Amino acid sequence: MKHIKTLTNRVLKDTMKNGGCGECQTSCQSACKTSCTVGNQSCENKNN
């Protein structure tokens, strides 16, 4: 595309099929204890 550069290569909808395994880190166990930073976490499910 000439005018648009897309930075993402996955859409959230695609994670519905294999998502929800719950193996990823709890956000408050990482480096915040007073805010909610779920979006910062990494997915641990290789099928996703």
Place this chain on the structure above:
Amino acid sequence: MIHQFKNNGYNIVLDVNSGSVHVVDDMVYDIISAYEGHTVDEVVCQFEGKYSKEDVEECYAEITELKEAGQLFTEDIYEPYIDSFKDRPTVVKALCLHIAHDCNLGCKYCFAEEGEYHGRRALMSYEVGKKALDFLVANSGNRRNLEVDFFGGEPTMNFEVVKQLVAYGRSLEEPNNKKFRFTLTTNGILLNDEILEFANKEMGNIVLSIDGRKEVNDRMRPVRSSGKSSYDIIMPKFKKVAESRNQMNYYVRGTFTHHNLDFSNDVLHLADEGFEQISVEPVVAQPTDDYAIREEDLEILKEQYDILAKELVKRKKAGKGFNFFHFMIDLSGGPCVAKRLQGCGSGCEYLAVTPWGDLYPCHQFVGNEDFLMGNVDEGITRPDIRDSFKACNVYAKEKCKSCFAKFYCSGGCAANSYNFHGNINDAYDIGCELQRKRIECAIMVRAAMAEEE
């Protein structure tokens, strides 16, 4: 639903429901805001005199292509999906163990009231901790990765018990097919070589509390007994921790308040001191506290995030980057939508355990009897509390429905909501404003770094 914003010279369009992020030129930036519900001819007309017909048509076609590919103007289809998760049995996978309700610092903003959580000073016994780990394993269903944070107060004030509990946890791993990830949150005062060696062997992550510049740190984090500087004691130790862990799997974590609104200088101070993993976040306080962030501080703070993001890009491009936790965003491999909608898991998969074995939804609720959910002997005795937290997701919060950040903060912190509005299904508005700004900055940093790739 899209969210478009300009930051540091980048025009960014976020398609909220797909999570797609696009960097666009000025023309598309203008045209995309007029796209929905309008034909190409109508859009051409609207921009007559500003952009040529051919240009508008070309941009319109690109936008349409992405819309058809499910990367722009996508619908929110997740509410029924997340409802199905509510019927799944609740498992517990993470505990915040309050190893010590006591502290050797007298931090003025401490939500634990200098470690004591509105209660008495206490240390967790090995017996209570052991029961907590047994409770975790017994309630973790088929989850393999279990997390235990040694928290306080100050957990190094009861470090023998930490060591014993790690050994006990390890003994549970193989027979139960579990893997414990231990973390330690410490203010550093008692850190020594022995503790460090143990932490480096056993702790997947270590969170080191420091606020930044010496005067900023010492104003809010004085030594409890003497009122003297904690910075001078902890800074050399924290440097040693960071180096001994090869600058990975740790965070220096600070809090900024109304007294250091120029907090970008504190983050950069920590970076200049050689730390590469940094987390500094706004204090959560009652409006009556003199250090509380106020609404009139917001514009200054947002500007600070911009300054920090720009500087971070500059340093990353020069090969001298660091990680700022609140700007971390994985645009391609981040959490699945289920995780994003369920939030932090407090009250259901994440619980806090007091020194005497009581269970609370998270560390921030400890001491509030209304949220006492059970104990390590009897398990959950108030399933109603657990169920109310389980039902608390993005769709339960009116304010979140129209917010572009909902898939990044997952509805925000339940404790913050409760502290400001008296219920967990609301949102802490100042926190939300800052969260939105951080997400914009985080995306900008990715956009800037993508240019390099």
